Amino acid sequence: MTKAKKGGKKKMKAQSSTAQVRATISFPPEVYETLEEIAKQKKVSLAWVVREAAEQYLSQKWPLFGAAGKNVAG
Numbered sequence: 001m002t003k004a005k006k007g008g009k010k011k012m013k014a015q016s017s018t019a020q021v022r023a024t025i026s027f028p029p030e031v032y033e034t035l036e037e038i039a040k041q042k043k044v045s046l047a048w049v050v051r052e053a054a055e056q057y058l059s060q061k062w063p064l065f066g067a068a069g070k071n072v073a074g
Contacts, residue, residue: 025050 039046
C-alpha cells in the first residue's frame with residue numbers, strides 16, 4: 001500500500017480499482033453511538049455506514065463527480 005521514505009514521507013504504490021485508503025476519524029460520543037446504532041439496525045459495519053454517508057455527501061455537494069466521488073481532488 002504505502003512505502004516509507006526518508007523524512008517520514010510516504011510513496012503510494014500502484015493501486016487496483018478496488019484499493020482503499022485507511023483513515024482514522026474521531027467523532028463526538030453521541031455521533032459515534034448513533035452511527036453504531038444505524039449499523040446495528042442495518043446489520044452492516046460501522047465502516048460501511050460511514051462510507052455510505054460520505055458517498056451521499058459527495059454526491060449531494062459535488063454531483064458532477066459521481067456518487068462515489070472518485071474524482072474529487074484535494
